[in-house]
Amino acid sequence: MTTTAEPTTTPSPEVGKARVRKEDARLITGRTRYTDAITPQGTLHIHVVRSPLAHAKVLGVDKSEAAASPGVIGVYTAADLGVESVGLPCAWPITPDMKAPQRPLLASSTVHFAGEGVAVVVARSAAEARDAADLVDVDYEELEPVLDMEAALAEGATLVHPDLGTNENATWVLDSGEAGTGGRIGDAIAAAEADPDSVVVKRRFRQQRLIPAFMEPRSCVVDPSGEQLTIYAATQVPHILRTMTTVTMGLNESKVRVIAPDVGGGFGGKIGVLPEEMLCVALANKLRRPVKWTETRSESMLAAHHGRDQIQDITITAKRDGTVTGLDVHLLADMGAYLGLVGPGVPILGAFMYNAIYKIPALKFSCTNVFTTKTLTDAYRGAGRPEATFAIERIMDELAVELGRDPMDLRKQNWIPHEEFPFTTVAGLTYDSGNYEQATAQAVEMFDYDGLRREQEERRRNNDPVQLGIGISTFTEMCGIAPSRLLGSLSYGAGGWEAASVRMLATGKVEVTTGASPHGQGHETAFSQIVADQLGVPFEDVEILHGDTQVSPKGLDTYGSRSLVVGGIAVVKAVDKVIAKARKIAAHLLEASEDDLEFADGTFTVRGTDKGKAIQEIAFAAFVAHDYPEDMEPSLDADAVYDPENFSYPHGTHLAAVEIDTETGRVHLRKYVCVDDVGTVINPLIVEGQVHGGLAQGIAQALFEEANYDEQGTLVNGTLVDYTLPSAADLPNFDTAVVSTPATSNPLGVKGVGEAGTIASTPAIVNGVLDALRHLGVRDIEMPTTSQRVWRAIQEAQGRSTQQTPVDTHSPGAGLGSIDPNNPQEEEVQ
Amino acid sequence: MIPAKFDYVKPASVADAVRALREGGDDAKIIAGGQSLLPVLRLRLAAPSLVIDLGGIAELRGIRDDGDRIAIGAMTSYYDILRDDLVKQHVALLGQATETVADNQVRHRGTLGGALAHADPAGDLGAPALALDAEMVIAGESGTRTVPAAEFFVDYFTTAIGEGEILTEIRFPKYTGWGSHYEKFNRTAQAWSMCAVAVAVRVDGGSIAEARVGLTNMGTTPIRATGVEQALVGQQATAEAIRAAADRATEGTAAPSDADAAADYREHLARVLTGRAVLAAAG
Structure with missing residues (x-):
């Protein structure tokens, strides 16, 4: 025809x-098909008995009462299941001598964080499993918790894993002098110190611990009834989960099928091979019945991996004319009690991004990963790059203050001009394309930068109780992970x-x-x-x-x-x-x-x-x-x-207008403008959605979120009542726009967009908060910049001392969230 | 999240509810919307053997004009209070505070009686009830009794409601023509109050003739800022006079310290917010 x-x-x-x-x-x-909606005939349900203590010896587990509870099929410890020697995988040994503890499916002799599983109850229904879990009696002998990273590295510190002989997981270094991609940072600092026409600016920033807080709790169903063991899992990584399950549990890869049905959010929080998933595999194989696990929100907050948690010591050197001459980065990164699938590599993903969009002749990055008795950390939206972007964008503002320069002008002076692309950076990456001038020009115009600067000046002059700050973040990121050979050079356990x-x-x-x-x-x-x-x-x-x-x-x-x-x-x-x-x-x-x-x-x-x-x-x-x-x-x-030949390098200019009520410390985000260059746009609606969601999470780090632990190592804000996730009501309408400089490294010209908003926005907000308050003498405020922290910073800057912020976090009164699950009060509740 | 096992009854009358409460004994809990109780049950911070749902008692819902009082059934939802004309006209402060509670879903489920009986010091309805001299009608086996708000709030999560008793109605005097404002301060829009101030004032010829001020989350119960009230009466409604009066906001308070706000910051907030609330109410 x-x-x-x-x-x-x-x-x-x-x-x-x-x-x-x-x-x-x-x-x-x-x-639709979320994992928890899948229940094959005859499914059994598990509930994990978790340690309320951060660090303790397990002296005994009395299962008798739970085992006799209605509907219970069995109660098992690691020994009962014969999985004591099974360790969950870490796919990223960042150094050859990295110290890696065994991460068990269930703790046997010692628990290393509050929330770690000690036993598992299997029952005919989820409710019966939950009821019986309360009846498992675990005898603990409390050990000293390890909570502070610097103290954990000090001589004589209590060790999280005594068999490792140290709380240091690894130290990873990127040195442009060694690598031949740039100068030696030691030389740059020495030269700046000796030169009256140069400055050296040192700052310490803290990346607080965050909880990914995806909407769908983690869940898995393991069905052993077919020729292949079928694992349904709420995961971002079904293929990796398949391979890792076979390696971890000693199964034949061709006998395992993994299905990730519709998955309700992840933000990195569902990159993992979970103890609960492997328990379901072990139990399904043992009992020859389908086995399901779905976590509660409380379990998710407590035991799903957290993100960030770094201390950043940053030194930047520059000529007095504004030319940056070197950047020294020293990080401490809290791994928590164990290593997640890619946990130790998360800070390393940031290593290449500290120089960001700037021409910096010398860079040294050094990161020491530390074990503590807290929930483990791993990827969270941006994974290493938000931390890097925060540090460089904050220190550029600090440098601008030091030099008395407009922070935007200082950035323009140091960024890679459009005509110099492709550009090989001091970190050894080649940025294929970019146009910082274009994105910035558009953002500045949309924002009315000059008009807001004038308003800021006026408010300062009038001593207005509401002060205005302007926050800038001119970011880039590397995404599209990743060229396989490059991952190989970083000792990553797979290709890209x-x-x-x-x-x-x-x-x-x-x-x-x-x-x-x-x-x-x-x-x-x-x-x-x-x-x-x-x-x-x-x-x-x-x-x-x-x-x-x-x-x-x-x-x-x-x-x-x-x-x-x-x-x-x-x-x-x-x-x-x-x-x-x-x-x-x-x-x-x-x-x-x-x-x-x-x-x-x-x-x-x-x-x-x-x-x-x-x-x-x-x-x-x-x-x-x-x-x-x-x-x-x-x-x-x-x-x-x-297999990509290069990363892609989206970039953009984000501008925040921040109003601060100096009487209460309240931070009000009045206006947020961002112009992102994500290359060719396939679907503008999806791009805008990704940017909005990303901004919400990045702004949340700056203003709202922090996982708080008390001195016993207990997570004290483990509910969504007091882990203050913002809602739409807390955020302004975002003014977003895209410009497009197509990537030259792929035929569509596309760059990634999923993490851009998160990576860019956090420093824009904090720079804005500080910009509003610098004339009052405020130099820094830790994230999240809550009203209380802002108020105290103003008081201190004005020479008025206030009481310390640390407070009785177990005090009842402030709503449900402050009802301490470990010390429930007797209450009248209607 | 799965609560511990409990029995559930949904009586159709107050008498049936009181009977169920007596039969349920110490382990019975009343559910009156469930916006606080259900999370507590799901977290297993409470494990009652019997939950008595007041949601089936029609006589406990509704708002009526009762002469010199506005009477609100204990099971009236926040949402119904918000859109009620009697409330707008005579007890505007209650509506203003109600509007700040959590989110729309919660406001459709939660009830005024539930909130007051729960008596969370961070809850938003206690301070207006106290400031406005509401009366609580409480039913028990031997009939009903009326308790003034000033005697109703006893301690953290503790009220004058006795064993076997149920809060059935809240009666507000009319504040027709008064100015009012609820000034709330919280971490996020849907969060509980770190501190909030409920104010109603009657301004006559530019000066404050009467004032009612209640504080949220400045102690174990809602607190009446009588010092501020006294300082306001007879003053011109100027910013300066109001701020001077607001400085007395922390008299008699016992501000809690928690992760959101230590006591000194809360006290500072109470003074600032009181000034703002009075200014807004008088304006």
């Missing part, structure tokens, strides 16, 4: 269209490629599988838009399949803003192969040379004629296989694995 290619109107391209996400209807209504397959169905519809694993980002919509354009088929005809190792057997999942820039390019490469195959068949059917065919809008046309074949026709021809070239298989389907 030969059709005449009619002159039709060219369909408008899908890429760039602000499509509402096709997955939204089912995700937002909850009428991504896989995709395209299947042309007989009816001309298209199934695309991706190894990326969405948990709210909108892969299905964005990837469909890309494929629709590339293949010239309707958006509605493209199905994106993911998250099941049977459906998409190869993949490295979703984190590090990699899905589009790595996974999306893999899709493009697979589509290219489909088109190449289709071209052969089209040429055969049209009796033309391949070279004479043009492919546009889904149709191959013989150049200069009106003869053509639509891709759907060719798909059908391949399916019936009655007539196809002899030198090929009758199939258009194709696979691709794409």
